[in-house]
Amino acid sequence: AQSVTQLDSQVPVFEEAPVELRCNYSSSVSVYLFWYVQYPNQGLQLLLKYLSGSTLVKGINGFEAEFNKSQTSFHLRKPSVHISDTAEYFCARSPTDKLIFGTGTRLQVFP
Amino acid sequence: DADVTQTPRNRITKTGKRIMLECSQTKGHDRMYWYRQDPGLGLRLIYYSFDVKDINKGEISDGYSVSRQAQAKFSLSLESAIPNQTALYFCATSTGSHQPQHFGDGTRLSIL
Numbered sequence: 001a002q003s004v005t006q007l008d009s010q011v012p013v014f015e016e017a018p019v020e021l022r023c024n025y026s027s028s029v030s031v032y033l034f035w036y037v038q039y040p041n042q043g044l045q046l047l048l049k050y051l052s053g054s055t056l057v058k059g060i061n062g063f064e065a066e067f068n069k070s071q072t073s074f075h076l077r078k079p080s081v082h083i084s085d086t087a088e089y090f091c092a093r094s095p096t097d098k099l100i101f102g103t104g105t106r107l108q109v110f111p
Numbered sequence: 112d113a114d115v116t117q118t119p120r121n122r123i124t125k126t127g128k129r130i131m132l133e134c135s136q137t138k139g140h141d142r143m144y145w146y147r148q149d150p151g152l153g154l155r156l157i158y159y160s161f162d163v164k165d166i167n168k169g170e171i172s173d174g175y176s177v178s179r180q181a182q183a184k185f186s187l188s189l190e191s192a193i194p195n196q197t198a199l200y201f202c203a204t205s206t207g208s209h210q211p212q213h214f215g216d217g218t219r220l221s222i223l
Contacts, residue, residue: 009151032209043115043201043214044154051209090153094209097142097161098169101153 002026002095006102014110015083021076021105023091032094033074035065039087081109114138117202117215125223130189132218134202142205143185147198192222
């Protein structure tokens with residue numbers, strides 16, 4: 001079955017440090033990948049998407065992700081985090097007409 | 112105003128009660144989805160609809176039903192609620208295959 005794996009359930013980091021949130025997907029011919037962010041008491045908001053083309057995808061709030069076909073990964077990165085980046089982050093893929101989500105990574109940014 | 116609106120935002124009810132969660136959208140999207148979110152499990156798909164006449168079961172449809180009353184409205188029902196249906200429920204919309212989904216702010220449902 002097609003799946004998405006987020007390897008870290010929690011990532012603590014200090015403000016202004018870089019961060020990487022890891023996501024791996026099960027191999028498939030066609031891959032459509034997304035990162036969503038969920039702030040407390042809110043729904044999910046799209047950060048970025050990979051549908052085709054350049055493997056480096058830039059999103060909102062300074063985040064970017066790199067599609068790596070050989071490693072079946074789509075890791076999310078930010079060079080310098082802010083307190084306001086504290087949230088839960090979900091990686092997802094769209095094999096057909098649905099989204100399959102990973103279990104989420106809680107990013108906690110400390111001052 | 113929110114593009115995807117869920118009502119109610121919070122609900123506490125008792126085992127055995129019938130519950131309806133409502134979702135309406137102003138985005139004009141044909142596709143609508145219902146998910147539940149549980150800690151450590153991410154989001155799991157309950158039902159989805161591509162138009163008013165097209166309803167499909169998702170990964171965890173048992174114990175739930177849906178109604179697509181119009182393009183803009185998609186409601187989720189729990190016919191006889193049970194405690195393990197306590198969760199955060201999200202409605203989402205999209206324009207088509209492999210496209211991003213747009214989420215409401217969720218309904219927090221507690222069943223005692």
